[in-house]
Amino acid sequence: MKNQVQLAKGGAKEKKTLLVASHIDKRFGMTHAVNDVSLTVDAGEIRALIGENGSGKSTFCQMLCGIYTIGAGEFTLEGQKLRIRNQVEANNAGISIIVQEMGTLSGLTVAENIFLGHEDPFVSHGVKNSRAMNREAQRLLDQYGFGRIKAASMIDQYNFEDRKLIEIVKGTYMKPKILVIDETTTALSQNGRLELYKIMDAVRADGRSVIFISHDLGEVLSHADTVSVLRDGEYIDTVRSGDVTEDDLKRLMVGREIGSAYYRTDYGAPISDEVVLSVRDVAVPGEIHGISFDLHRGEILGFGGLSECGMHEVGKAIFGASWDRTGQVALADGTRINDIPTAISHSIAYASKDRDNESIILNESIRNNVALPSLEELASHGLLNGRKLTRFADQHAKQMQTKMQNVKQFVSDLSGGNKQKVVLARWLGKNSDILVLDSPTRGIDVKVKQAIYALMEELKEKGKSIIMISEEIPELLGMSDRIFILKDGRINGEFLRSPELNEEDLIAKMV
């Protein structure tokens, strides 16, 4: 009640900008984790930050809190540019974070954890006064209502939830101007959550701000004032939580690509009856269960779902790459596919989502990367001819219009899009009949995307079959003859190609 009154007062006041993030950017190797994100947070506001896994929300906050260095751009707090190099400096500047994972250190007492990096007030002449520190920590714990936690005890005695509560004390006792809460509620029981919401409300009432990362959209709508959405590292929009529904948020998170000119435009063509691959009761413990389907000649079969739904594992299972797969994957002639060499020699190709680790050998030449699956065909009487390999690789890399000096160049020098071209070049060279493409256009610019879609259509026309696993709904709708949606490792829906089919239909089966 008291909080609400204060909130009303705060709302009447002129809005004051507390934090400005301008053009924040971060790359990890080839991954563009945060892409030119700009946003502002007002004083006395609870701002939720949402997005799918890997949308860059945690990375963004960890840059704000000095855990990661800022790639480019700057944060301004109350008009002052932030120059922080680590978490302690961030705390001193008035920013603190409660992290997603365990944020307390084992082997230290509760009090030592709470004052980690801020021991100075308890140190005189280089000697730490543990009793004073314990007393102060206990006072704080009591004040938060966590009196049952003893400041002098080792932190290891407490379970995950209590340790989160201790972390909350640690993150908030010095009254930070900005409190970042990174997916903490999942670790807490209902009571713990209520404690956390109380603290969030108190921070807001005080004219300070909370940045709140959560996957629980219900919680986001009921406890945040405003919601900012990130997708693939890019800033999408900020909305007032009163103006939107959960469905609106979902749509913003999953995304809608503008312009679909490069997808297939044909509809209504029948799928061939000829089955080229049959999958029966395939399961991988903890990943997928009871997956059964047939792949037809000349068919593009799409697989979609949320990132943890198991669809990527389906691709690996078909290619024979999972160690603990059960069930049966068989070609039309009855050949069972249980390992990678059998899959490759029976004309199955696979492009992994994890391109740099599974699809190509980074520290190896384009030549050998393209030639490797085709060595048997390229060898005569077991002998390899270097010039023949070079010619072969050159032909197919050029067919894919790979930007390179020559095929002796190492793949590690190429951009993401060109690496993917090398991956496709090797399977074009192998002339595979069944292509399993996992996230074929991930991290690839529009131009190369277009080329890949055109290639898929061309292959389809030649009678090749394609399994396309994708996290991008427009791509699934635009390219597939048939779409399976996975949820929690099981097939949860099947859709046939149709101009009426829309994103909401697929999303409804994903969540």
Next chain:
Amino acid sequence: MENTKSNERRQSRFLAFFTGSTFKALLPFLGLVLIVVGMNILTGGKLLTPKRIRLLLSQVYYPAIVATGVFFIMTLGSIDFTEGSTLGVASIVISVISTRLDSLGALAIPLAILGGILTGAAIGAFNGFVHVKFKLPSFIVTICTMYLFRGVCAYLTTETAVPASSAIKALDEDWIKITVTLAVLAIAFFLFQFTRIGTDVKAVGSGETAARFSGVRTNRVKFLAFVAAGALTGLAAFVNVIKVGSITSTAGNQLETQILISLVLGGLPITGGAKVRFSNIIVGTLMYTVLNNGLVMLGFESATQQLIKGLVFLLFVALTIDRKALKVIK
């Protein structure tokens, strides 16, 4: 103005050359020339005399054979520390079989050689099996088996040194040792350069997961590399036996570090992979032998010799290592 710019450009090109990959590839050859010329000058021309060269070569044969096997393992990005103890055990087997002339007759010597090779191959198979099957890093596996087989070697030679038969010692001829060494190098070169063995081994070294997803039977490749390296060490044991004639518990002592240092001096990146060259074996073994002999000829004490060798080794690793590919040795 123009002049300074072109000067700068020339300078940066000059710098780029020394940090670039061409220089790294040439470094071992330059190093070999430098060490040979340098040692020859320091010893007052005594290094490059026919007698000395013959002595040098006699020390090259068996390390070159062993290094050829280890070359394949290190190309995989793995490592093997068992060469010394394998050589010891295989030498004992060869010596024992060679003395059974009365029962085996003329077959004694071929059987002794075969026994040595099989012993080495068996030890290699054991290493490879444990490494692949239990997914243990080769580094750990071979350090453990090094102690294991060093123990076996010591046990078999506790009472007395194991003598070889005089018939096998009579084979201590340069032409035999040269033929064996050249044959090993030629066959290995052929396999490495012109069959998919070389491509597969390099692919595993550059990226094991991606190699597996490209259809390389990575486990089989790794296992066979260890078997081959063991077998070659067994063959090298034959060359060792005909030279020394009697096997003590210290046979092959420190051979593993000698081979490791040789290959790295020869320019083999310690991470293995696509950048290895077959020449690494030959250049490296020669360099190590010249360095070793030179230090002896200059009259350094063995402690000082080790110190210098350690520094040279460190310098070469630092200069030749591919930091982009750096990861823990498998």
